[in-house]
Amino acid sequence: MDPYVGPEAGVLRNRLGITEKVALEEAEGDLSHWRRMQLLDTPLPASRDLDELRVIHHHLFQDVYTWAGQVRTVDMRKNVDGAAVFLPWAVIPTATSFLAQRLREDDHLRRRDRAGFVDGLTDYYEELNYIHPFREGNGRTQRLFWSRVADDAGWLLGWSAVSGAENDRACRLANDEHDKDQLRELMQRITRSQ
Numbered sequence: 001m002d003p004y005v006g007p008e009a010g011v012l013r014n015r016l017g018i019t020e021k022v023a024l025e026e027a028e029g030d031l032s033h034w035r036r037m038q039l040l041d042t043p044l045p046a047s048r049d050l051d052e053l054r055v056i057h058h059h060l061f062q063d064v065y066t067w068a069g070q071v072r073t074v075d076m077r078k079n080v081d082g083a084a085v086f087l088p089w090a091v092i093p094t095a096t097s098f099l100a101q102r103l104r105e106d107d108h109l110r111r112r113d114r115a116g117f118v119d120g121l122t123d124y125y126e127e128l129n130y131i132h133p134f135r136e137g138n139g140r141t142q143r144l145f146w147s148r149v150a151d152d153a154g155w156l157l158g159w160s161a162v163s164g165a166e167n168d169r170a171c172r173l174a175n176d177e178h179d180k181d182q183l184r185e186l187m188q189r190i191t192r193s194q
């Protein structure tokens, strides 16, 4: 039983009172897009940890979910038929703080050549995706988070060069089969120097 889901099959409870899946996806997409545009002009703390992820998530999804910015309190998997189990929710803060500490020790991926940056980004992206801190909106939140890290390190991430299906497939392979080749190829494709 998923407390985030309302009585209508598979539809997340939301501030808008929407009870139909496609209508919610559309409204969520529009509102989070608008909030993302707004973020371009909003200075955010660059703590590069769970706090920053929560601030980004809250900003993007504040119009849609009461739990925007809050770590999930249910275990979840992406595919009903496949594996894609994400980290148990109870250890999200510990795992994210471990990731943030290593990212700090790695100087937030600064001063690396392109191959070194792409390798690091692939590993950290896969790890954060496995942590999957939120019930929904992880992709949009982590793409923005890594764009900010990249920007600081002298790189631009061109996410529009990758389709959602391609990104999902690469993440599934990395998560379920520990095969990061496609994810690395994808990160290589989107990484440009500033």
Ligand SMILES: Nc1ncnc2c1ncn2[C@@H]1O[C@H](COP(=O)(O)OP(=O)(O)OP(=O)(O)O)[C@@H](O)[C@H]1O
Residues within 6 Å of the ligand: 078, 079, 084, 129, 134, 135, 136, 137, 138, 139, 140, 141, 164, 167, 168, 169, 171, 172, 173, 175, 176
């Ligand atoms: N089968 C899978 N296994 C592992 N990770 C996956 C799988 N499918 C998708 N992902 C990852 O999960 C993210 C989607 O998570 P979530 O649905 O919480 O985020 P979103 O922002 O709502 O979606 P999107 O990234 O499609 O805009 C994808 O961007 C991808 O990184």
